[in-house]
Structures are given as structure tokens and as C-alpha cells.
Amino acid sequence: METIQFISTILMPALLEGLVITIELVLITAPIGFLLGILLAVERVYGSRPVVLLCKIVVGFIKGTPLLLMLFILYFGLPSIGIVLSGFSASVVGFVMCNGAYSSEYIRGAMGSVKEGQMIAAQALGMTRMQAVRLIILPQALRRAIPGLSNEFIYLIKYSSLAYMLTVIELTGAGKLVATKYFTYTETFIVVGMLYLVLVTITTIAVMLLERKLAVPGMTTAGRSALDIL
Amino acid sequence: MADEEYILRVENIHKSFGELEVLRGVTFDVKKGETICFIGPSGTGKSTLLRCINQLNKPDDGHVWLHGEEVTNSGNRINYFRQRIGMVFQNFFLFDHLTALKNVEIALIKVRGMDPKEAREKALYELRQVGMEKWAEHYPAELSGGQAQRVSIARALAMDPDVILFDEPTSALDPELTREVLEVMKLLAEQGMTMLVVTHEMGFACSVATRIMFMEHGIIQEQGSPDQMMSDQTFERCKNFIGKVTGYGTD
Structure with missing residues (x-):
């Protein structure tokens, strides 16, 4: 009885505040990371040689270093050269870089799976290369990249907890504060874990619905069959 | 003859892929309303x-003119010329993520800047022309090869091109589907569309073409009207080739 009262009157209000911050972090990061991912992928496939090299270096650098380290540099390191970011901003910047770099690989792979004839036909109609990419290549590639991109989105939900290291009291951070104060580690982190599970489950279902909505006969069948299992 | 009579002039086109010289100086002129069929063995550069x-392949040398304007070396204006020169491919290359209707209207809206409502009407009209109006809302994967090729002809027609290039339009189709596509093309020829057709369909070439060009080893070896091709003694090589293709040869 005591535990239930603790959870409903003390833990949940604190966690819900943290949850709002987590959702903010995710919802701000995801669209920017997605756009960065598209930009990096398109430049790596169609860019000039120096641009391709630059993108490779950027992606390689981001993939090759721990995200936590990057967050520390953004938050603790940049002030020494005069750039001061709030914990929240530094987290978003770090997450965007990470999300963008990994997303770009999924998108690049999917672009490679679009048949060459699609670009040829688009150009034969008088489209510029960029029009063809925007109107023909990306709409097909992004459909195929949905499973990979949704994975990246789910990672983002979970690694957003690293913002706590930059003093941002998101879901995990809020749990930690309550747990330390009331010495209720087990209960608290089980509830925190369940809240993440809810977020991820909602995302998974949303992605299935999205995939189903965007499914095109002959192009993608995964969305439909996956949803039928539910 | 005066320049204006020719809508397309092709002059001395050379093209190599690495060591392989595919085109070794091809020259010809096209008058409005002509249907020219290019025949010849595989790998001769048709x-x-x-x-x-x-300019989907940039020639190494030579020039192409459309209505007296140079298409080769035209920089960004190539996208203008490509609107004026339609193309139909062996494997259709319909946009997989778009319905038949959207395949036809997308370039009208995005390249020509046409009002979407107007573009839709135009696209439906072109689909009707090729007998595909009923299939407007279907995706390429739901169409037979012949249907897909007819949609891709409608897509080319919608841009109101001066000339349409057909690159082996029926080579991926079985005989029955081939017939439905050839009938559409025959109709276009009768309506006065200017067409350049790379084909192995001798029956089509002989009945529809105004001129047949026989290509071998990267050049036009022989050319003439279908009647000349069949009767004239000078067209020996071509007749041999046709004999092999149709099985009516003397050897």
C-alpha cells in the first residue's frame, strides 16, 4: 500500500516532469537529425568529390566517438572558446549529430537500392538532378529506410537519458533524484523503465502505421504484414 | 534543303566507352512527322x-540540333531540350512509387510548372490516348509490361515533345503485349508524331517507318524507305540481317 502511495503521489509527478523533458529532447532532435541525415546521404551519393570526403569524415568522426564524450565537449569544452550552450541545447546538438550521422547511413543504403532507371527516366523528362533526387529518388529511398530510421528514433529515446550528465533533468535524471532522496532505487527505476517501454511501444506502433500508410504495391510489403501480426 | 524542314539534325556523332568505340560518326536528319526505325545487330550502338x-550519354564528338538550336554543349538548357525530346525505354522506367496518373503528371507540374488541375486533365487525356485511363490509380507493379509501356508512352506524350525516342520499346514484352504497344505507336505515327524507334520488330518497321536505317559497327550502313530496303539490290547486308531475324532468309 505504502509503495503504491509513494509511486502515485511522489514518484509519478516527478517522473512526468522528466518525461516531458525527454519527449521535448526527442521531438526537437528527431526532425533536425532526419534532415541532417538526408543532407549527408544525398551529398555522399551525388556530391562533388571534396564534399563526399568531408561528409565521410564528419560521419566517421561522429560514429567513431562515444556520444557522452561529444556531449562533454559541447557542454564543458566549448565555453573555453567562447561558445556557451545550456545543458538542453548542448544535448540537442549532440543528439542531432549522432542521429543525423547514423540516419544518413540508412538513407544512403536505401538510395543505393533505387534502380538506376528511375534517375535516367527523371532526367529524360527534363528534371534537374536535384529535382530527380527530391521527387523520385528520396520518396522511394525513405520508404525503404523506415525500419532503419525507426530504430534510430528508438535509440534516440533511450540515449536521451545521457542529457542527465549535462544537468538536464529528463526522465532518468528525475528518477535518479527521487531514488536518491527516498532510497527507493528498485521501485523507481522499474517505473522509469516501464515509461521508456511505453514510449518505445508507442513509437513502434506509430512506425508500423506510417509504413502501412506509405506502402506502395510492389515496393514495400513489410508494413502491412508486420501490422497483421498485432 | 532549308534548315526549317528538319526538326532534328544529328551530325557526326562519335561515342566510345573506354576502348570500345560504339558510334563512329553517325549523321542523319529528321523531318517533322517522320518515323525512322533503327535496326541492326545488338551492340552496334543503336x-x-x-x-x-x-545527352543521357554525352557524345565524344558531333552535334545535335533541335529546330536549329544546338542540343549538344547546351549546359543547363539541356533540361529544356529534354522536355522537347521524349523518351521511352525498354524497361519502362516508370516511377515505382507513383500511380500511373502521377507518373504522367509529375513532370507537367514540377518541370513545366503547369497548374495541378490542368496537369491532371492533361495526364488523363494522354492515358486515354494509350487506352490506360481505367488504370490511372494503379501503381507500376500492378500493371502488365504492355500496360506499363503504354503508360510510359503517355508520360512522354504529355510533355508535347517535338520528337519521341523509343529505345527497344517492346523487347521486354511477349508477342501479345508487343502488339498492344506497337498498335499505340502506329497510331502515333499516323497522327504525325515524329518518332525515332530502335526496334527488332521488322513487321512494324516495314509497315510504319518512313525510313529504315540499318546500323552496324557504329555507323549507318544502309538507309532507305521500307520498299527500297526490301527490293533494292544495294541493301544486301540489311536484307541478310532481316532474313536472320524473321527466318525468311534465303541462306
């Missing part, structure tokens, strides 16, 4: 020639 005309 498809490459078509792609050199709208």
Missing part, C-alpha cells in the same frame, strides 16, 4: 545513339 541525342 540505343547509345538515342541516348546521345538527348
Whole structure:
């Protein structure tokens, strides 16, 4: 009885505040990371040689270093050269870089799976290369990249907890504060874990619905069959 | 003859892929309303020639003119010329993520800047022309090869091109589907569309073409009207080739 009262009157209000911050972090990061991912992928496939090299270096650098380290540099390191970011901003910047770099690989792979004839036909109609990419290549590639991109989105939900290291009291951070104060580690982190599970489950279902909505006969069948299992 | 009579002039086109010299100086002129069929053995540069005309392959040397304006070396204006020169491919290359209707209207809206409502009407009209109006809302994967090719002809027609290039339009189709596509093309020829057709369909070439060009080893070896091709003694090589293709040869 005591535990239930603790959870409903003390833990949940604190966690819900943290949850709002987590959702903010995710919802701000995801669209920017997605756009960065598209930009990096398109430049790596169609860019000039120096641009391709630059993108490779950027992606390689981001993939090759721990995200936590990057967050520390953004938050603790940049002030020494005069750039001061709030914990929240530094987290978003770090997450965007990470999300963008990994997303770009999924998108690049999917672009490679679009048949060459699609670009040829688009150009034969008088489209510029960029029009063809925007109107023909990306709409097909992004459909195929949905499973990979949704994975990246789910990672983002979970690694957003690293913002706590930059003093941002998101879901995990809020749990930690309550747990330390009331010495209720087990209960608290089980509830925190369940809240993440809810977020991820909602995302998974949303992605299935999205995939189903965007499914095109002959192009993608995964969305439909996956949803039928539910 | 005066320049204006020719809508397309192709002059001395050369194209190599690495060591392989595919086109070794191809020259011809096209009058409005002509249907020219290119025939000849595989690998003699017929498809490459078509792609050199709208610069999908850049020729190493030579010039192409459309209505007296140079298509080769035209920089960004190539996208203008490509609107004027339609192309139909062996494997259709319909946009997989778009319905038949959207395949036809997308370039009208995005390239020509046409009002979407107007573009829709135009696209439906072109689909009707090729007998595909009923299939407007279907995706390429739901169409037979013949249907897909007719949609891709409608897509080319919608841009109101001056000339349409057909790159082996029926080579991926079985005989029955081939017939439905050839009938559409025959109709276009009768309506006065200017067409360059790379084909192995001798029956079509002989009945529809105003001129037949026999290509071998990267050049036009022989050319003439279908009647000349069949009767004239000078067209020996071509007749041999046709004999092999149709099985009516003397050897």
C-alpha cells in the first residue's frame, strides 16, 4: 500500500516532469537529425568529390566517438572558446549529430537500392538532378529506410537519458533524484523503465502505421504484414 | 534543303566507352512527322545513339540540333531540350512509387510548372490516348509490361515533345503485349508524331517507318524507305540481317 502511495503521489509527478523533458529532447532532435541525415546521404551519393570526403569524415568522426564524450565537449569544452550552450541545447546538438550521422547511413543504403532507371527516366523528362533526387529518388529511398530510421528514433529515446550528465533533468535524471532522496532505487527505476517501454511501444506502433500508410504495391510489403501480426 | 524542314539534325556523332568505340560518326536528319526505325545487330550502338541525342550519354564528338538550336554543349538548357525530346525505354522506367496518373503528371507540374488541375486533365487525356485511363490509380507493379509501356508512352506524350525516342520499346514484352504497344505507336505515327524507334520488330518497321536505317559497327550502313530496303539490290547486308531475324532468309 505504502509503495503504491509513494509511486502515485511522489514518484509519478516527478517522473512526468522528466518525461516531458525527454519527449521535448526527442521531438526537437528527431526532425533536425532526419534532415541532417538526408543532407549527408544525398551529398555522399551525388556530391562533388571534396564534399563526399568531408561528409565521410564528419560521419566517421561522429560514429567513431562515444556520444557522452561529444556531449562533454559541447557542454564543458566549448565555453573555453567562447561558445556557451545550456545543458538542453548542448544535448540537442549532440543528439542531432549522432542521429543525423547514423540516419544518413540508412538513407544512403536505401538510395543505393533505387534502380538506376528511375534517375535516367527523371532526367529524360527534363528534371534537374536535384529535382530527380527530391521527387523520385528520396520518396522511394525513405520508404525503404523506415525500419532503419525507426530504430534510430528508438535509440534516440533511450540515449536521451545521457542529457542527465549535462544537468538536464529528463526522465532518468528525475528518477535518479527521487531514488536518491527516498532510497527507493528498485521501485523507481522499474517505473522509469516501464515509461521508456511505453514510449518505445508507442513509437513502434506509430512506425508500423506510417509504413502501412506509405506502402506502395510492389515496393514495400513489410508494413502491412508486420501490422497483421498485432 | 532549308534548315526549317528538319526538326532534328544529328551530325557526326562519335561515342566510345573506354576502348570500345560504339558510334563512329553517325549523321542523319529528321523531318517533322517522320518515323525512322533503327535496326541492326545488338551492340552496334543503336540505343547509345538515342541516348546521345538527348545527352543521357554525352557524345565524344558531333552535334545535335533541335529546330536549329544546338542540343549538344547546351549546359543547363539541356533540361529544356529534354522536355522537347521524349523518351521511352525498354524497361519502362516508370516511377515505382507513383500511380500511373502521377507518373504522367509529375513532370507537367514540377518541370513545366503547369497548374495541378490542368496537369491532371492533361495526364488523363494522354492515358486515354494509350487506352490506360481505367488504370490511372494503379501503381507500376500492378500493371502488365504492355500496360506499363503504354503508360510510359503517355508520360512522354504529355510533355508535347517535338520528337519521341523509343529505345527497344517492346523487347521486354511477349508477342501479345508487343502488339498492344506497337498498335499505340502506329497510331502515333499516323497522327504525325515524329518518332525515332530502335526496334527488332521488322513487321512494324516495314509497315510504319518512313525510313529504315540499318546500323552496324557504329555507323549507318544502309538507309532507305521500307520498299527500297526490301527490293533494292544495294541493301544486301540489311536484307541478310532481316532474313536472320524473321527466318525468311534465303541462306
